[in-house]
Amino acid sequence: MVRPKVKFQVFPSSSRGIELLRALTTTIRGSVESVAEMIGSPSTRSERLRDLAGAEAEASDLVHAVMTHLRTSYVSPLPREDMYALSRFLHETMEHLRGTGELIMTVGSTPLSERSSEQLELISQLAELASDAVQRLNNLDDLEDHWLQMLQFSKRASRTHLVWGHEIANFSKASTIHRHQLVADQLMLTANTLRQFADHLGRVLVKES
Numbered sequence: 429m430v431r432p433k434v435k436f437q438v439f440p441s442s443s444r445g446i447e448l449l450r451a452l453t454t455t456i457r458g459s460v461e462s463v464a465e466m467i468g469s470p471s472t473r474s475e476r477l478r479d480l481a482g483a484e485a486e487a488s489d490l491v492h493a494v495m496t497h498l499r500t501s502y503v504s505p506l507p508r509e510d511m512y513a514l515s516r517f518l519h520e521t522m523e524h525l526r527g528t529g530e531l532i533m534t535v536g537s538t539p540l541s542e543r544s545s546e547q548l549e550l551i552s553q554l555a556e557l558a559s560d561a562v563q564r565l566n567n568l569d570d571l572e573d574h575w576l577q578m579l580q581f582s583k584r585a586s587r588t589h590l591v592w593g594h595e596i597a598n599f600s601k602a603s604t605i606h607r608h609q610l611v612a613d614q615l616m617l618t619a620n621t622l623r624q625f626a627d628h629l630g631r632v633l634v635k636e637s
Contacts (some may be wrong), residue, residue: 443566444497444501445494445497445498445501445505445511446505446562446563446565446566447561448490448493448494448497448515449494449511449514449515449518449565450507450559450562450563451490452491452515452518452519452522453489453518453555453556453558453559453562454559455483455487455490455522456484456487456521456555456558457552457555457556457559458483458524459479459480459483459525459526460548460551460552460555461524462479462480462523462525462529463476463480463528463529463532463548463629464474464545464548466529466532466533466545467532467540467545467548468545471530473529473532473533474533476529477529477530477533480525480526480529482512482527483522483525483526484522484523484525484526487518487519487522488519489524490515490519491515491516491518491519494511494512494515495515496514498511498512505565505566506565506632506636510624510628510632513628514625514628514629517621517622517624517625517628518558518625520605520621521583521618521621521622521625523553524614524617524618524621525551525618527614527617528611528614528615528618531607531611531614532611533611534607534610535607535608535611536604536607538599538604538608540608540611541586541592541595541596541608541612543589543591543592543595543612544592544611544612544615545583546588547589547592547615547616547619548615549587550581550584550585550588550619551585551615551618551622553581553620554578554581554582554585554619554622554623554626555622556586557574557577557578557581558578558622558625558626558628560574561574561575561578561629568632568633568636568637571629571633572633574626574629575626575629575630575633578622578623578625578626578629579623579626581619582619582620582622582623585619585620586616586619587618589612589613589615589616589619592612593609593612596608596609596612596627
């Protein structure tokens with residue numbers, strides 16, 4: 429895999445790290461759309477899964493670029509360990525989305541619950557808030573509302589997961605229950621990873637205020 433080259437700059441811009449984090453959120457948002465299409469259009473699942481694999485590779489390159497930038501730049505909107513932690517949570521979110529795609533390939537002909545689309549919409553909202561948040565890292569005063577909204581969407585995702593679990597339990601075949609529960613759990617893991625992003629954002633707000 430070819431890694432992007434990030435040259436050392438004597439007077440680097442602090443916006444570079446923010447641009448890379450925002451690119452990660454853009455990759456996530458595009459991947460949410462790919463997963464949604466896998467749910468709504470089973471005939472395109474193989475193609476969309478390839479898109480998810482490409483997006484995960486792109487996310488890995490972006491995280492590598494973040495690491496290189498942090499190691500070669502004197503300027504950063506936040507302490508380096510915080511920038512790295514935020515990039516790591518975004519990368520893990522992308523990994524979980526690809527995992528969701530892999531699991532959707534196994535569900536067969538039994539349609540996924542409408543709860544799957546609800547979860548994806550909440551994940552999309554979380555990714556949108558994360559994207560807005562990273563653009564405001566130079567001015568932390570504007571971030572508390574983003575942190576709070578991300579927690580609220582995360583709570584809604586937890587409730588949706590519980591309802592979905594009750595629906596899955598009504599299937600008659602144990603194998604169907606297992607496959608659908610795996611998809612539900614993977615989407616919940618995706619939402620929880622974005623909640624970890626929000627939690628770390630909250631720690632940054634407290635520490636840097």
